[in-house]
């Protein structure tokens with residue numbers, strides 16, 4: 175069988191198995207050519223590939239200006255997270271480029287990320303510079319394997335902007351598409367010169383993976399998500415594919431409404447999230463993602479610890495990149511066996527895996543408080559509190575937010 179014919183038949187049988195599928199898609203075996211060498215623990219980096227937009231949130235002089243800055247950064251991060259192809263090439267540009275583009279043409283561009291193991295870590299940063307002020311750091315930990323849950327923390331401490339969140343997916347198959355309900359939320363905090371902290375609760379939109387039958391999967395965003403500020407400003411972001419607002423794919427319409435005591439008309443921002451949009455207040459360009467993004471800086475694999483994503487998956491990723499799927503499968507099997515053994519040892523010893531950088535809480539108080547303002551559904555969600563114990567970041571005694579959290583009666587958060 176020719177390579178192409180082989181790909182076609184394995185894709186067809188993969189689609190057939192998808193059609194009857196329920197449960198955890200990430201654990202499903204997919205044909206080799208649709209595999210990405212990048213673990214899902216790397217994905218939170220997409221929140222910040224334009225670090226100056228993240229930093230700029232702190233520069234907003236009014237509540238309104240900051241709410242707009244958060245919305246702009248959010249829209250731009252959608253574009254980065256959903257058009258994440260360049261990462262597939264990291265570390266191995268030349269040989270891969272050919273493989274990647276040929277596959278891209280025949281099989282489409284969306285690929286299946288590596289399913290992280292429990293305790294997997296990903297660290298990185300974007301260096302400080304004049305435009306964005308301080309260094310922006312990222313800490314990611316895989317806090318659950320079944321179901322997969324990834325917790326993350328992004329900080330620009332000099333600017334006082336911090337994002338904490340967790341991400342999981344519930345996937346199902348319907349009408350020929352994979353429907354991905356994102357579970358989890360993020361909280362962004364900005365420390366103001368006045369000493370006050372402004373909070374933003376960010377919920378996540380649904381995704382649909384279309385184009386499966388044509389062998390060229392791509393993502394479309396669906397329905398609505400919210401960004402609720404503690405100041406009362408609320409962004410409602412609606413997504414439509416082809417044909418609704420503008421007749422184009424990847425269209426969105428965001429409405430930023432003021433709190434009830436402010437009498438100004440809402441901002442309506444319309445456009446396509448992978449290109450540009452305009453704000454009804456000024457009819458000027460609101461966001462533009464045609465400028466280059468900045469990939470996160472990560473320590474070389476040789477310097478990484480055993481649990482760090484690119485070190486842990488090195489053999490698997492190399493196999494996938496080089497088209498040596500047999501060796502990829504061998505390395506993957508090793509990782510999986512090691513994990514299974516670990517879980518067996520834990521249950522035999524009556525212990526459980528301890529998280530390194532996060533603490534699980536049954537109820538996130540920020541979600542409950544800000545979620546009420548826009549009637550979030552569900553009314554409460556669990557969360558992961560960042561422990562502030564990473565070398566890349568500040569020593570714990572300098573971390574006011576952690577001290578704040580520790581002085582609260584923690585028993586109210588616990589199971």
Ligand code: 0T9
Nearest residue numbers: 199200204208217255284285286287341343354391
């Ligand atoms: C959070 C993002 C998320 C993760 C990915 C659905 C998906 C796993 C989750 C939601 C990020 O902030 C944004 C972007 C892309 C999402 C992934 C796209 C994707 O295909 C995978 C799923 C699990 C698959 O691998 C489906 C099988 C595959 C054959 C389709 C190409």
